Amino acid sequence: MPQDLLAGQQARFRLLGPPGYAERRDALDALAELLARRGELVELIATDFGGRAAREIEILELCPLHSELRYARRHLRGWMRSRPAATTWPFWPARARLVPRPLGVVGIIGAWNYPLLLTVLPMIGALAAGNSLMLKMPRLVPRTGAWLQRELEALFGRERVAVLNGGAELSKIFPTLDFDHLVFSGSTRTGRVVARAAARNLVPVTLSLSGKTPAVVAPGYPLAKAARRIMAGKLLNAGQTCIAPDYVLVPEGLVDSFVEAAAATASALYPGLVARGDYTRIPSSMLYARLDALLEDARRQGARIRVINPLGEPCTVENGVFAPVLVSNVTEQAKLMQEEIFGPILPVLPYADDAAAAALVARHPDPLALYVFDEDRARARRTVSGLRAGGASINDTLFHVAQPGLPFGGIGGSGIGQYRGEHGFRRFSHYQGVFEQSRWTATDWVRPPYGSRAKLLMRLVLGRKRGPG
Template sequence: MRTVDELLAAQKSALRENGALNYRQRQALLRALAQMLRQHGTALSEAIARDFGRRHLRETEIYEIYPLQAEIAYVLGHLRNWVRPRAVHTRWPFLPARSLIIPQPVGVVGIIGAWNYPLLLTLLPLISAIAAGNRAILKGPRLAPQAMTLLAQTLRDVTSEDTIALVQGSPDVDHAFPGLPFDHLIFSGATRTGRVIARAAARNLVPVTLSMSGKSPAIIQRDYPLAAAARSIMAGKLVNAGQTCIAPDYCLVATDQCDAFIARAQSATLSLYPHWADNPDYTSIPNGRLWERLDGLLQDARGKGALLWQPSPAPAWPDGAQRPFPPTLLWNVRPGMKILEEETFGPILVILTYDDIQEALDYVRDHPAPLALYYFDRDQRRALRHCKGIAAGGLTINDTIFHVAQPGIPFGGIGLSGIGQYRGIYGFQRLSHYQGVFRQNRLSACEWVRPPYGRWTQLLIAWLSRWG
């Protein structure tokens, strides 16, 4: 088995000898990837379920397999248009020369996947890399070892490691990978880790795309039906047990509607996940460390005066391979509680209140830009107007999380929630170098501006300054 350094050297050597992937090679590779997902999707879903302890196969199919298949279909339908050279304006004094922009692959792309959606967040950027004609090395997340072992095997059936390679995460690989001289590096994960990745990549001046989530808010306008808002918010919060980078982290509801919203959110939770502890639809937490972290956030908040509701309390310690954490509503939350200072990344919804909608908008603006923003309002024009001045990676109005299901919408954060975007044409553009080309004609006016400079040159410059 080759090391990461050897794989990178092999891919760069293949790039020098064979060139970048041409249009037909990209098509064939994307189709082979789609076939791999059709053929091995169930086995990959089963492996992910084992890594988590419990995760329904349908959940993986809906939120990982299908989005990847849809992305491939979208890219294949548009790729011919994306790869074409584009003629751009040439200033008339230079005619009949022509100016073009030609998209070129950047080279070898490094991709660091995330454990919460190990297939989606590893293969989605890979689709963008292939579309742009690049080779890629993927680093699988350590918390999904069974899924990544199977994915590595299936990828070897798709193409050689000189084109796409996957390495398993380990302490040594995790430390070395971001410091390698890739031509672009894509990372999905926590902001704290993203800072480390960016510093390591900067030593080789490697450009990065970082998707780092943050605390995504849901704002509910006073006149919006609370039951509908509660069901959408709880569905987005509890899918994958809240271990979703764009899950609603907290919601802002009018003060005099707080009790009513809590009641609606309780009903929605019980409807979505009855008997959560042994419900096969409800995903587990992958390990005890992550489970203890969530419990620690709750204990800190309760100790400082927060109130909470759970359908039934969690056991003192999760026993066995399955570690479900109870769906939790948390309110009466105040500054100084840890849960307001860090991303929850679990099935805990914080409920905050506002007296005036401007207070809610200002609260979101005064905090770091999130990866996603959710706004519930009967008046969608007003919703767009209110959200216009809020920095966020993406926006869904009157629902949650489904903006990322649209391949025509870019995925990525802003500020502390990320750098850059991918998916669809935005991923193609992110992982391409747009080379400007000036193609001179045999008839050229450029001789007039070359030495020796004389009176005619002076007159020409004066004329061009006025009319050119």
């Protein structure tokens, strides 16, 4: 039972105490060696998806994890050091310090769209901080989940790292467990369910959700360059990326030109959707049908639909290939603009000026990412600072999450909390404040019975008493 497994991990943690530097470094080294078995991992993930390019898996899942591990191992000793904290003068020469302590047992709910990255990435920060872990793998990737369960539990022992695979009942139970922290990546709707379940036990959460991620193209920015970078970010993993551009805003009069440039880019990136194997599949008939329904709703409301399928190959629910689609003349009332798309469909909308673009973005839930394309760097930075988003890239997409020194996380409707690098270490640590009293201290003056020394000290701290009495 998950409850018994958690109780065992918590009891072990209390008995043995927090692991030291050597044990944490060894854990990160062992994880790096496991992830070096890339051939196995690529085959597992590609099979679970029904088709996903090996290079894409390596670039999007394995490379960020190896980068994160190198960064964590290089900085771990410094992160673990206690740090002096200020003491106010009446307490001198006493000292204060902040000591990072592990939280205990961290629960992680993985996401099917990046089954390795979004499970192991927070795991790295939690291990560096000295925690034990329980991981719940998503049902859509059973082979990857089974491999991680076998290999991680053999590597660390189930009492340190446990991996759970299961159906609806496990999904219901897991967020109700009394973890010391819970991490979830997924939809905003499910994130609310997870947060409510965790709140019953006062379990703090880190939620990486979605929102509607915009790409804003400023006047004067080369459309072909913007289209190339936006479509590259959009079509990786067939748009099944929480930080993929969800819609594009271009200056009025340029919608058709952008659509043409984006269509040309998509054809160049993926000249064959089915036979070549570079284009990722939609791994569920239910997800495929949802994308179809979003397009049909937009079509009924008068939207123009541009399907990109250079070879005219059959793209069906049976083979899981959903061709890239550009949508123009779409209203904000369409479901495409009300929900996160999470697929290879990209609405393109016009805007009149900067204020109109900002107002449109603000009418949607706070996005997990924001992309601004502008050759005027100062204006681009003003745009980024004026819009709420979890993270941002200027003149490109996705790459801000490839930086271990930058935190990853949302704001408002796109999530709670951040991790990556030192931000992850801090997220999964409790910074214990420690006060060390000196041999001589003026605090003896403020203990009863109060006398002249207490009166003198209060006059120094609070100032001379004014007014009656």
